[in-house]
Amino acid sequence: MITFKNISRKFKNDFWSKSFYALTDVSFTLSEGDLVGFLGANGAGKTTLIKILMEFINPTDGKIIFDKKLGSNKQEIFSKLGHLPERPYFYPYLTGLEFLTYMGQLANVPSGEIKKQISYWSSKVNISHALDRKVRSYSKGMLQRLGLISTLIHKPQLLILDEPLSGLDPIGRKELKDIFLELNSQGVTIFLSSHIVADIEQICNKAVVLQKGRILYEGDIQSLLKKHIKSKLLLELQMPSFNDPPAYINIIHRQNDTYIVEVDPKDKNQLINETLSNNGEILSLNYQSPSLEQIIYEIGIKL
Amino acid sequence: MSQYLRSIFYISKYTFLEILKSKIMMNVVLFGAFLIFLCLVASEFTYGVPQKVALDIGLGILSIASVGISIFMGVNLLAKEIETRTIYMILSRPIRRSAFLFGKLIGMAQILLLNICLWGILVLFTYYFLGGSFQSLIIWSIFFSFLEALIILCIVTLFSLITNPTMSVIYSICMFIVGHATSETLLLVKKSYLLSKTVKFIFIFFPNLSKLNIKQHVLYKQSMSMSYLLGSSGYALIYILIVILICILIFRTKRLD
16 A cells, blocks of 8 residues: 655754764555554654655655555545644644534535534544533543544545554543554554554554664564464462472562462473472463563564 | 635635634734724824824834734744644645645735724724724725735745744844835935945845835825825735745745654
8 A cells, every 4th residue: 555665864953963864764565454553662763754654754765655546646645544643732722623624624525424424433432522612621632532533534544643542541542442443444554653562462463663763573463473472381380388499490480389480391291290299289371472562672682 | 616725715714713713812802902092092192183193103003013913923824833733634634735825824814804904993983083084095004004914924934934933033023124114225325326226136025015104195195196006005915926935835845843
């Protein structure tokens, strides 16, 4: 759907200062129907890349190629695209309803359809009660919800969301994540930037990880997780008298008579037998599977 | 209506609505009351021609206050939009940057027109209340104040595209002052051929705002030819158009970060 080809972006703070690269040779493809998480620490270059995609700034090098399906010119492409900037803020003296109507009209949505969409989405994100209020009285979470409706009002095929979950309470985050999954199941491609890895791991099927302006990883989240599942097993066990632990185990944590130990799969049965014969109890047994956050952290350190 | 014109219409409509609902309009109403008060007080200090003093003070303050509002609105037109990121919401829609700029300027021009009409009515009311008689030149003078404020609005927008808000305000005020001194300066240097040509060349870039200042003619009830009035209006409109075109050329490639 969209191909980022060798995107680089150089910035200069002022005339005398040395220029620096916010993005270096960033290349990846966003395919139709994907729900892609765009990960990176603060200052990694995520917002810069989104600004380049939205043509707010130009790249120093490289180009973005839009699929012909989206259209042949900017107007056609942008009519099929929904963008929510980071920490959105809207005209404070307009009411929520006026602002949404304005956004719908700019996207050439017929007035009947605007009303229908506003009514549908405002009840879905629980903001119907506040639509007649001026935007300046909205909380951060309400602004985020209002922004999301304005992004969806013209039924876009592609969503570009910059930190859409920031500023929301846990319930709000869950609601929005469910909406993203629902939209994606209807065929909407979503490119979602976040610095919170757990959110991306929960809902996205692909991830693009950016570190200091360079691509750290690009691809499937599940295969990345599978690749990093450790061969060792984690056992949580209770042993009243575990004075002389066997050499084949590695005690990771101990609290009174409860232990978390790491063991090789081949020694698993021996440890279980020993525990049971010593009047112990097995509380849990799992393969060590690191979270996406841990994996990304590890990849980042290796580079 | 084409999509381009529709975008301009919606942007101007909501710009107008947003400013109308803001506290600026409350200040405008308060300032209007202050304007009447000032006209009445000033007229007390004269003997025989209070209506003339009220008109002089009223038109003068109307003109300066309109320019003040223009500078205030113009300097915030883009800086505030970028600072609050509202511009990203608008420009991520299928609209052109030029439509955004046109829409914003038209919306602000509507606010200016509303202000000037409101203050103009108050000035006229005070003038008639003190015994003044109608002259069409008063309406022309108010209209010229609107054109002057529009020129300054466009100039401050242009400066805000290439420099920071503080410098934009300073440069615009300088343009306003120089614009009013154009005719006098040309009279001063007319004896020197070279200097006169140089000053004339420089003044091509500055708006000749003295063309739009007909207050003296209004006060002394001097008649003015229609060709002068139309010519001055035409000059102002062409100047505005050129500045807007330069603004669009810059804004089309401006980095919005």
